[in-house]
Amino acid sequence: MASFLIFSLFCTAALCISSSLAQASFRPKALVLPVTKDSSTLRYPTRINQRTPLVPVSLTLDLGGQFLWVDCEKGYVSSTYHPARCRSPQCNLAGLTACVVSTNTCGLTPDNAIIRTATFGDLGSDIVSFQSTDGKKPGRVVSQPNFLFVCSPTFLLEGLAAGVKGMAGLASAYTEGDASSEYFIRVKSIKINEKVVPLNTNLLSINKTDGYGGTKISTVNPFTVLETSIYNAVVKAFVNQLSGIPRVASVAPFGACFSSKNIGGTRVGPAVSQIDLVLQNESVYRRIFGANSMVQSAVSAIVDRTYYTLNAAQLL
Secondary structure, X not given: OOEEEEEEOOEEOOEXXXXXXXXXXXXXXXXXXXXXXXXXXXXXXXXXEEOOOOEEEEEEEEOXXXXXXXXXXXXXXXXXXXXXEOOOHHHHHOOOOOOEOOOOEOEEOOEEOOOOEEOOEXXXXXXXXXXXXOOOOEEEEEEEEEEEEEEEOHHHHOOOOOOEEEEEEOOOOOOOOOOOOOOEXXXXXXXXXXXXXXXXXXXXXXXXXXXXXXXXXXXXXXXXXXXXXXXXXXXXXXXXXOOOOOEEOOOOOXXXXXXXXXXOEEOOEEOOOOEEEEOOOOOOEEEEOHHHHEEEEEEOOOOOEEEEEEOEEEOO
């Protein structure tokens, strides 16, 4: 079943939805994208309609991505595609001053955060259509005739789900002096079964000197990634709460695995201690139950057993 992402009209570095999105006198309050979770990659594809004639294009959501990029090397056919020419308003909107002399175009560096690879791609525009909404129910389909995006080579699709043709970056607009365009939450401490996990809480905030640290919301990591010392502290505290349950051999990248035969079930997943991310004060927290803190896996044909692993890995 698809979930839906509703977002207001916005601009980022090279992706802008403006008042020109309105058709005639109609201007939508917000747009809605269908979002699913891909079972093979554990990431979140969405879908837009692009090109002339319009075709559905699947994209992986990247909350940290600066813009939308699409594979134009293989199968991109459209009568309304236009490259962004040097010193054009499109290049200026994207903040680009450098040009590719041979093609008289400007470009950006699309990146795939999953495989940590970036390359160069031409900035261009094409028609895109979206479902509008008033926040309560679906509205009309609206079109943007000159929607900016970046063309990428096919190899940048590595690691994405089958059928996905690019990534939709939803980072906030970045300007010089900003700490980051990505989305962070202010975590003060971590609790397991209401007990504070002893750790260096300075690592939970962004270091203003070197920019390291902080707690980032990501759609490209399929599980929670923790700094090594925090990971070790969390795993130790979690294992201590399950001291009466036998552990089984760990499977990378996870470090704490248990036999499911000894863990009961609840309506919120395996019956294990909840993990709380304490935010601005003790009464505000994000509680993680067993359905999200544990991953169920089956191993080897030699020993047919099912086990649970703590859904977290250390940052390498």
